[in-house]
Amino acid sequence: MPSYRDKNLAEKWLEMRNCAYIPLLRxxxxxxFALFAFLSLAPIASAQTLKTLYxxxxxxxxxxxxxxxxxxxxxxxxxxxTLNGGVAGYGVVFKVNSLGQxxxxxxxxxxxxxxxxxxLRDTKGNFYIPTWLCxxxxxxxxxxxxxxxxxxxxxxxxxxxxxxxxxxxxARDALGNLYGEAQIGGDxxxxxxxxxxxxxxxxxxxxxxxHTFTGGxxxxxxxxxxxxxxAxxxxxxTAVFGDGGFxxxxxxxxxxxxxxxxxxxxxxxxxxxxxxxxxxxxxxxxxTGGGGASENGTIFELTKKGTEIVLHxxxxxxxxxxxxxxxxxxxxxxxxxxxxxxGGSGCGGVGCGTVYKLDPAGNFTVLYVFTGKADGGQPDxxxxxxxxxxxxxxTxxxxxxxxxxxxxxxx
Numbered sequence: 001m002p003s004y005r006d007k008n009l010a011e012k013w014l015e016m017r018n019c020a021y022i023p024l025l026r027x028x029x030x031x032x033f034a035l036f037a038f039l040s041l042a043p044i045a046s047a048q049t050l051k052t053l054y055x056x057x058x059x060x061x062x063x064x065x066x067x068x069x070x071x072x073x074x075x076x077x078x079x080x081x082t083l084n085g086g087v088a089g090y091g092v093v094f095k096v097n098s099l100g101q102x103x104x105x106x107x108x109x110x111x112x113x114x115x116x117x118x119x120l121r122d123t124k125g126n127f128y129i130p131t132w133l134c135x136x137x138x139x140x141x142x143x144x145x146x147x148x149x150x151x152x153x154x155x156x157x158x159x160x161x162x163x164x165x166x167x168x169x170x171a172r173d174a175l176g177n178l179y180g181e182a183q184i185g186g187d188x189x190x191x192x193x194x195x196x197x198x199x200x201x202x203x204x205x206x207x208x209x210x211h212t213f214t215g216g217x218x219x220x221x222x223x224x225x226x227x228x229x230x231a232x233x234x235x236x237x238t239a240v241f242g243d244g245g246f247x248x249x250x251x252x253x254x255x256x257x258x259x260x261x262x263x264x265x266x267x268x269x270x271x272x273x274x275x276x277x278x279x280x281x282x283x284x285x286x287x288t289g290g291g292g293a294s295e296n297g298t299i300f301e302l303t304k305k306g307t308e309i310v311l312h313x314x315x316x317x318x319x320x321x322x323x324x325x326x327x328x329x330x331x332x333x334x335x336x337x338x339x340x341x342x343g344g345s346g347c348g349g350v351g352c353g354t355v356y357k358l359d360p361a362g363n364f365t366v367l368y369v370f371t372g373k374a375d376g377g378q379p380d381x382x383x384x385x386x387x388x389x390x391x392x393x394x395t396x397x398x399x400x401x402x403x404x405x406x407x408x409x410x411x
Contacts, residue, residue: 068118068168139164169225274326352377
């Protein structure tokens with residue numbers, strides 16, 4: 001199958017399915033950014049300092065760190081993946097230490113899987129990584145990188161009933177079982193390539209399909225990853241379909257019962273594509289990549305009873321546009337995230353993105369506006385929040401080599 005490593009992930013998804021009618025995906029969203037870029041004033045940015053920890057060269061060190069998940073260890077080392085680059089060009093697992101020195105921990109090959117999408121670390125120091133493409137059948141893998149540096153392919157997706165093109169955002173239980181989403185496959189009569197699956201992967205590498213999406217009221221194209229609560233319930237989102245037509249939030253119980261908690265209509269937001277966070281009361285928080293009042297995405301809360309509240313509508317101007325990476329939440333209930341574009345007129349006039357904060361009272365603050373230069377631009381992945389309030393993330397472009405950066409934003 002052809003390689004799409006050099007294309008935007010959502011553009012590729014759109015291209016495969018010939019779904020030009022879905023205005024929520026990034027290709028269509030891009031067209032609206034410039035229109036909204038100067039329609040409103042940017043919220044006042046707070047006095048926070050961004051430091052670029054590492055700038056990728058696009059060579060052996062990696063390129064385009066579209067990290068679905070980052071990990072920070074007790075020594076201040078940051079771990080992540082790049083979508084491209086490395087010796088073979090299929091992406092790398094990297095470590096950046098507190099001095100800004102990068103070490104490549106693994107170079108992906110076509111047999112390992114290519115286009116790694118973030119990582120999950122267990123208590124023993126092993127990493128688990130979904131890859132989007134390549135592997136034995138061309139539909140990606142789930143890959144383990146042990147603490148000793150040994151790479152193991154735990155599972156090769158076939159693109160059939162098991163699914164294909166695994167999404168970032170794996171979850172793991174105490175027994176070592178992994179839970180995730182495959183964006184395509186399952187029932188291949190749905191959109192000809194399948195509408196995706198939710199799966200479990202045992203430590204021995206046995207895959208169990210927990211739900212096959214039909215493209216009906218249950219949604220299709222699960223995206224952004226799985227959230228697992230203490231009772232073993234799984235929560236996720238689908239980018240399209242559902243009764244509202246623009247994606248869903250779902251719950252999957254340990255007994256296998258699938259519940260649609262909410263179906264998005266365009267005004268609510270569309271294309272929810274990031275792993276959600278959950279508070280102690282069971283409320284879920286997430287983002288949509290499009291839709292909302294200005295068609296540039298939203299931040300939403302979904303109560304335990306299934307009521308959706310739009311907490312912020314992105315305008316595409318100073319506040320940003322396309323908050324694809326979701327949000328993180330601190331102990332006080334503040335939400336933090338990154339918007340892929342907007343914030344200014346750089347990056348071809350559509351803006352290079354922002355980092356933002358939304359407090360429990362609904363006050364939205366832009367913490368940083370990217371320029372697309374040495375600081376990077378177009379942050380695509382999730383942020384990581386440490387105990388001191390520092391925010392870590394990656395940008396997909398910018399830096400001296402325009403290959404992306406790793407950054408920290410200090411409070």
